[in-house]
Amino acid sequence: MTHTMHPPIRRRPTNVPPQGTRGVFLALLILSVLIGVSFLIGWLLSGLTAQVLPGAPAYTILIFTLLTLLVLTPLTYRLFPWITNWFYLLPALVFILAFTVLPVVLTVNYAFTNYSGANSGNPDSASRTAATLSANRLTVTLPEQQGQNLAEFLKCAAPTCAGATIVLYDEEASVPYRQPVRAISGNTVTLAAPVPETVAVANATRINRYEYVGLANFQEIFGKASRALWPVFLWTVVFAFSTIVINALAGLILGILLYNKRLKGRNVYRTLLFLPWAVPAVISVQMWVALFNQQFGIVNKTLGLLGVAAVPWLGDPLWAKVSILLVNLWLGFPYMMTATISALSTINDDLYEAAEIDGASRWQQITNITLPLLRTSFTPILLSGFAFNFNNFGIIYLLTAGGPAQEGRESTAQSTDILLSWGYNTAFVSSGGQNFALASAIALIIFFLTLAISLVNFRAAGVFEEARK
Numbered sequence: 170m171t172h173t174m175h176p177p178i179r180r181r182p183t184n185v186p187p188q189g190t191r192g193v194f195l196a197l198l199i200l201s202v203l204i205g206v207s208f209l210i211g212w213l214l215s216g217l218t219a220q221v222l223p224g225a226p227a228y229t230i231l232i233f234t235l236l237t238l239l240v241l242t243p244l245t246y247r248l249f250p251w252i253t254n255w256f257y258l259l260p261a262l263v264f265i266l267a268f269t270v271l272p273v274v275l276t277v278n279y280a281f282t283n284y285s286g287a288n289s290g291n292p293d294s295a296s297r298t299a300a301t302l303s304a305n306r307l308t309v310t311l312p313e314q315q316g317q318n319l320a321e322f323l324k325c326a327a328p329t330c331a332g333a334t335i336v337l338y339d340e341e342a343s344v345p346y347r348q349p350v351r352a353i354s355g356n357t358v359t360l361a362a363p364v365p366e367t368v369a370v371a372n373a374t375r376i377n378r379y380e381y382v383g384l385a386n387f388q389e390i391f392g393k394a395s396r397a398l399w400p401v402f403l404w405t406v407v408f409a410f411s412t413i414v415i416n417a418l419a420g421l422i423l424g425i426l427l428y429n430k431r432l433k434g435r436n437v438y439r440t441l442l443f444l445p446w447a448v449p450a451v452i453s454v455q456m457w458v459a460l461f462n463q464q465f466g467i468v469n470k471t472l473g474l475l476g477v478a479a480v481p482w483l484g485d486p487l488w489a490k491v492s493i494l495l496v497n498l499w500l501g502f503p504y505m506m507t508a509t510i511s512a513l514s515t516i517n518d519d520l521y522e523a524a525e526i527d528g529a530s531r532w533q534q535i536t537n538i539t540l541p542l543l544r545t546s547f548t549p550i551l552l553s554g555f556a557f558n559f560n561n562f563g564i565i566y567l568l569t570a571g572g573p574a575q576e577g578r579e580s581t582a583q584s585t586d587i588l589l590s591w592g593y594n595t596a597f598v599s600s601g602g603q604n605f606a607l608a609s610a611i612a613l614i615i616f617f618l619t620l621a622i623s624l625v626n627f628r629a630a631g632v633f634e635e636a637r638k
Contacts, residue, residue, distance in 0.1 A: 187251075196252060196255035197255075197258070197262070199245065199249060199252055199255075200252075200255065200256075200258060200259055200262050201262060201266070203238070203241055203242070203259075204238070204259075204263060204266060206237075206241065207234050207237040207238040207241055208234050210233070210234070210237045211230050211231070211232075211233035211234030211235075211236075211237050212230055212234075214229075214233040214237075215229045215230035215233050218233075242256075276609045276612050276613070277613065278609075279605055279606050279609040280386060280387075280606065280609040280610040280612070280613050281381055281382065281383060281384070281606075282379050282380060282381050282382060282606045283379050283380060283382050283385070283606050284605045284606040284609075285379070285603055285604045285605055285606060285607075286603030286604075287377055288377050288378065288379035288380075289377055290376065290377065290378055290379055291376070291377060292345045292374050292375070292376055293374050293376065293377045294374065296322070296374050296375055297338065297342070297372050297373070297374040298311055298312060298314075298372065298373060298374065299311075299312060299371070299373075300337065300370055300372055301370075302337075302364060305363065306360075306363040306364045306366070307360050307362075307363050307364075308357050308358065308360065309335065309337065309348075309357070309358045309360065309370065309373055310356055310357050311356050311357075311358065311373060312356065313356060319355070319356055319358070320353060322375060323335060323350070323353075323358075323375045324376075324377075324378065325350075325353075329352050329353065330353045331350065331351060331352055332349065332350070333349075333350040334347050334348065334349055334350065334376050335347075335348055335350055335358055335360075335373055335374075335375065336348075336373065336374050336375065336376060337364065337368065337370045337372070337373050338370070338371060338372040338373070338374070339368060339370065339372075340369065340371045342371075342372055346364070346365075346370075347376070348360050348361070348362065348364060349361040349362065379606070382606075386606055386607050386610035387610050387614075390607070390610055390611065390614065393579065396577060396578055396579050396582070397578065397579040397581070397582035397591065398582075400578065400582070401586055401587065401588055401591050402618065404490070404584075404585070404586075404587065405559060405588050406559075406622075408490070408493065408494070408558065408561075408587060409555050409558040409559040409561075410555065412497045412498075412501065412554075412558045412561075413551055413558060415494060415498050416497070416501040416502050416504075416505050416554070417505050417547070417551060417554075419498060419502040419505065419506075420501075420502045420503070420504065420505020420506040420507075420508065420509055421505065421509050421543075421547075423442060423502065423506045423509075424505070424506045424507075424508070424510045424512075424513065425509065425513070425535065425539065427442075427506070427510060428509070428510050428513045428514075439506075439510075442502075442503060442506060443503050443506075443507065444503075445499050445500060445502075445503055446500070446501075446503035446504055446507075447503075450500055450563060450564070450567070451563075451567060453496075453499065453500060454496060454500075454563075454564065454567040454568050455567065457492075457496045457499070457568065458568060461482035461483050461492055462482075462483075463479055463481050463482065463484055464479070466482070468480075468482065469482075483568070483569055483572075483573070485573065486573060486575050486584035486585070489569050489572070489573055489584060489585050490584070490585055492568065492569070493564060493565065493568055493569065496564065496568055497558070497561070500564070501554075505550075505554075508546070508547070508550055509543070509547075512543050512546035512547065513539070515546070516538070516539070516542050521534055524537070524538060552623070552627065555622075555626060556619065556622075556623060559587075559588075559619060560587075560588075560589045561587070561589075562587070562590055562593065565585060565586065565587055565589075565590045566590060569585045571583045571584075571585055571591075571594060572584065572585065580594075581594035581595045581598065582594070588615045588618070589615065591611060592608045592611040592615065593608070595607050595608040596608030596609075
């Protein structure tokens with residue numbers, strides 16, 4: 170009788186990490202799940218803590234999340250010993266999830282809600298009213314509301330207010346106590362659970378809750394597109410394109426002139442022309458606001474000496490746009506000039522010497538040698554510059570604040586507003602009503618427009634063809 174010998178089965182050691190791209194993505198997935206589970210447990214524990222201790226600070230969620238992360242990390246190591254090689258990514262993932270992924274998720278979420286200053290999910294301090302708690306601490310009596318029944322005052326989704334929330338305060342009104350509602354009758358609210366003995370109820374109010382409204386925000390944006398979206402989008406494109414063309418031409422001309430080794434004092438000229446870029450933009454723009462003052466600005470006073478009437482630089486829609494382009498030229502040409510000088514230093518001088526021997530003029534050398542060789546270096550600079558100026562909020566906000574006002578336009582989308590400043594005005598300026606949901610919808614539209622324009626620019630510049638090679 171013969172026995173067949175089978176080779177022993179070789180099992181892959183658990184401490185050997187997966188190789189290649191698969192290993193990277195698997196490590197990122199495991200670490201992301203670790204962070205997500207830790208945050209979820211921290212959120213649940215902080216919620217339980219808030220019910221027991223209503224005055225607990227909001228940052229308890231961070232403490233519980235950190236403690237959970239410290240407990241789950243060794244368990245993760247036991248399951249995947251090879252993950253220790255990737256733990257250095259943990260802080261980076263935390264920052265990416267907290268400061269990039271979370272804001273994006275919230276923005277997309279708010280775009281489909283009615284979230285605003287009036288509908289914020291917080292207690293309505295303006296509607297706070299006196300309240301009386303019963304002896305069994307299960308019913309709260311409110312005074313009669315003028316022209317409103319109790320369901321309207323609490324903004325209940327159902328007539329019985331079942332499942333709604335009422336906010337109770339003590340005399341100091343320093344800490345809100347949220348209590349679920351079982352039912353209402355007249356001016357009496359029956360609570361789903363008794364109020365803790367430690368709370369001496371003196372006042373009550375409602376919650377300004379927000380809700381999902383579907384595509385209502387996008388319908389509002391496109392419904393008034395002729396008064397906001399299209400004129401703002403058109404000016405944004407014109408502003409970004411004109412800025413990058415003007416700045417590139419100025420920087421290119423100055424860079425070529427200052428690269429001439431036979432130019433005396435060229436280092437002094439470079440330093441002086443570099444100063445506008447070195448001075449903080451906040452200071453420079455405020456200086457230009459003073460220079461462009463219609464009555465007292467130096468620019469108009471100089472024009473007056475030449476017999477030219479005062480120009481409304483910042484008071485007329487057209488001249489305000491011209492002012493923005495001029496100031497942005499002042500701020501942007503030093504960068505283009507420096508980029509040109511740096512790119513010129515990579516061109517071999519033998520090419521110019523050979524062209525000069527062949528009898529080529531200076532202009533012919535520029536058009537046949539300099540410009541073609543600069544194309545490769547300038548393409549990514551121009552594309553990134555266009556993308557930057559497409560969302561260049563700073564120059565608009567500091568110089569004109571989006572103004573001046575223009576007839577037939579929305580108050581949040583005036584003559585020099587770009588898409589980003591329009592969204593800012595809608596979200597944070599009082600004239601926009603702090604409509605964060607509408608601003609989030611605008612942000613999504615800006616994202617898709619920027620993506621589309623970037624793809625067109627990349628295709629026109631041949632970036633995709635270069636990547637395939």
